[in-house]
Amino acid sequence: MIKMIVTALFLGSLSGYFFLTPEVKPMLDRILLAALNLTVVIAGIDIGSNRQLIKKMMNWKTAGLMVAVPGAVTIGSVLGGMVMGKLLGLAVYDALLISVGMGWYSLSSVVIATMYNTEIGTIAFFTNFLRELSAFIFVPILAKFTSVACAAVGGATVMDSTLPVLIKSAGMSVGIIGFISGFILTLIIPFLLSLLLG
Amino acid sequence: MTEILIAITIGIVLGCTNILSYKAKEIGNKISKIALFVMLWCLAAKVGCDKEVLAQLGRLGFQSVLMAFAVIVGSFGAVWVVGRFFRNSIENIKEMESHK
Numbered sequence: 154m155i156k157m158i159v160t161a162l163f164l165g166s167l168s169g170y171f172f173l174t175p176e177v178k179p180m181l182d183r184i185l186l187a188a189l190n191l192t193v194v195i196a197g198i199d200i201g202s203n204r205q206l207i208k209k210m211m212n213w214k215t216a217g218l219m220v221a222v223p224g225a226v227t228i229g230s231v232l233g234g235m236v237m238g239k240l241l242g243l244a245v246y247d248a249l250l251i252s253v254g255m256g257w258y259s260l261s262s263v264v265i266a267t268m269y270n271t272e273i274g275t276i277a278f279f280t281n282f283l284r285e286l287s288a289f290i291f292v293p294i295l296a297k298f299t300s301v302a303c304a305a306v307g308g309a310t311v312m313d314s315t316l317p318v319l320i321k322s323a324g325m326s327v328g329i330i331g332f333i334s335g336f337i338l339t340l341i342i343p344f345l346l347s348l349l350l351g
Numbered sequence: 352m353t354e355i356l357i358a359i360t361i362g363i364v365l366g367c368t369n370i371l372s373y374k375a376k377e378i379g380n381k382i383s384k385i386a387l388f389v390m391l392w393c394l395a396a397k398v399g400c401d402k403e404v405l406a407q408l409g410r411l412g413f414q415s416v417l418m419a420f421a422v423i424v425g426s427f428g429a430v431w432v433v434g435r436f437f438r439n440s441i442e443n444i445k446e447m448e449s450h451k
Contacts, residue, residue, distance in 0.1 A: 157384070161391035168392070169399020177400065181393045188386040188393070190358040195383040197362015198376065204367055218433070218440035225429035233425020234418055241414050252422050259390055264355070271397055271404050272411065278394060279415030280422065287423055295427070301434035301441060305426040326444045343355050 158282070182267045189263050193343070199313070200336060222330055223337040226305045227345075230255050246349075247273050253345045254281040255338050256288075256308030256315075261346060268350050284308055288315040296322035304331035309342055311335035 173181075230252045238248020250273060254261025258281035266274025288307030292315065296303050300323045307315035312335025320328035365371060371379070398404050404411070434441065 157388060158391060161388045162395040165392035165395025166399035169396035169401075170405070173396055173400040175400055178397055181397050185390055185393045185397075186354065188389045190354055191386045192383050192390070193355050193358040194362040194365070195379045195386075197359040197364075198366040198371065198379060199362075200359075201363040201366015202369075202371075202376065215440045215444055218437040218444075221433045221437060222430055225433040226426040229426035229429030230422040231425070232429075233421035233423070236425070237418050237421030241417060243414070248418070251418055255422070255426075259387055260355070262394060263390055266394060266397060271401055272407065274394070275398055275404060275408075275411050276415050276418065279412060280418040283415060283419035284423060287419060291423075299431060299434070302427050302431040305430035306423055308422075308426065326441070329444060330441075340359070343359055347353075347356060 185263050185267060189260065192259060196339060200339060203332075203336065218330065219333050220337070222301070222304060222334040223341070226255065226308060226334060226338060227253075227341070229305065230308065247276075250346070250349055251277045251280050253342065253349065254308075255342055256281050256284045256310040257339065257342050258282040258285065260342060264346050264350065281308075285310045285315060289318055292318050293322040300324065300327045301330060303327060304334055307331070307335070309335050309338035312339055 231249060234252025235245060235248045238245065238251070241248075243251075247270075250261075250265055250269065254265075254277050258278050261281055262274045262278030264274075265277045285307060288310060292303045292306050295306065303319060303323045304311055304327055307319070311319055311331035316328060316332055316335070319331045323331075398408070
């Protein structure tokens with residue numbers, strides 16, 4: 154996966170630098186949005202297909218936790234992002250946009266770059282991509298000290314790409330909590346971006 | 352943005368109705384990977400053809416590393432606090448897992 158991402162970025166930036174002019178940006182935006190819609194439909198199918206598991210885990214004894222974890226991930230990401238944004242001299246709105254991606258780099262970066270600003274879209278991409286990458290590296294280390302909090306590192310990616318590393322490091326129960334948290338985050342990220350971008 | 356919300360709704364409805372076979376979902380995952388490649392290629396091409404953004408890539412990278420660190424620390428801390436509050440629920444889930 155990482156190889157594919159690096160290859161796409163390398164080839165894209167080379168093509169952009171040597172063969173494309175800024176005039177083709179609107180066309181790239183159209184392709185971006187079409188591809189994005191396709192990946193979002195497929196992500197939605199994944200969510201819909203897992204409804205039985207979610208139903209089983211969402212009983213009265215655990216419902217509070219299942220809602221609190223993604224809520225805490227969202228609040229923590231936004232607060233952390235805004236504090237760092239302030240230190241870096243970013244506008245509050247820009248820091249907010251970058252933070253609400255919560256690891257879903259393909260969606261947040263494309264939406265922000267297309268509908269708002271390429272520069273902030275680029276930061277959103279690297280920030281959220283690094284978040285996914287960090288989950289692979291740091292979850293096994295952090296799991297030695299705490300379990301549930303490990304589900305926060307990957308953000309929304311815990312639903313898919315970083316789930317195996319979470320299960321291996323923190324156990325199946327934390328994996329389930331992480332999966333449901335990632336599931337809820339995957340549902341709310343488009344709404345949060347939509348809300349912020351008007 | 353409305354398009355994306357419609358797209359995710361269509362996906363969820365399709366997933367819930369179970370009309371797609373396992374093979375269709377596998378193909379969907381492959382298509383998703385290709386779409387991701389196309390998206391990243393376009394995103395990088397947009398940056399590559401924009402000389403202004405390209406000139407600032409070092410600064411943007413530095414800001415991204417710090418932003419990533421901050422969002423991870425923020426969410427990790429917040430969930431750690433939540434974990435302390437919901438200790439009993441976590442035990443319940445661990446029990447459910449051991450009864451499987």
